[in-house]
Amino acid sequence: EEARMPAEYEEMARRDEADRRQGAYSQGRIDGVEEGRQEEKIEVACNLLREKMPVELVAKGTGLSLEEVERLAAGFSE
DSSP states (O other): OTTHHHHHHHHHHHHHHHHHHHHHHHHHHHHHHHHHHHHHHHHHHHHHHHTTOOHHHHHHHHOOOHHHHHHHHHHHHO
16 A cells, blocks of 8 residues: 555656646647737738728727837838
8 A cells, every 4th residue: 555655646746747738738829829810910900001001990900909000000101
C-alpha cells in the first residue's frame, strides 16, 4: 500500500502537467485566432481608407474603434 502511493502521486502529477499544457495550448489557439481576426479587421480598414472611405464608416464597418481607425488614417496622410 505505501509503495503504491508515490507511484500514484507521480501519475497524478503527470496528469496535472498534461492538463496544464493542454490548457495552455488551447488558450494559445484561442488567442491566435483572436489576433488573426484583429489583423484582418486592420487590413480591411486600411484597404477602405486607401479608397478614401470616411473614418466613421470604416470604424462602423470593421468594428474597430474610431480612435484606432483615425490612427490608421494618419499613417496614410503622412
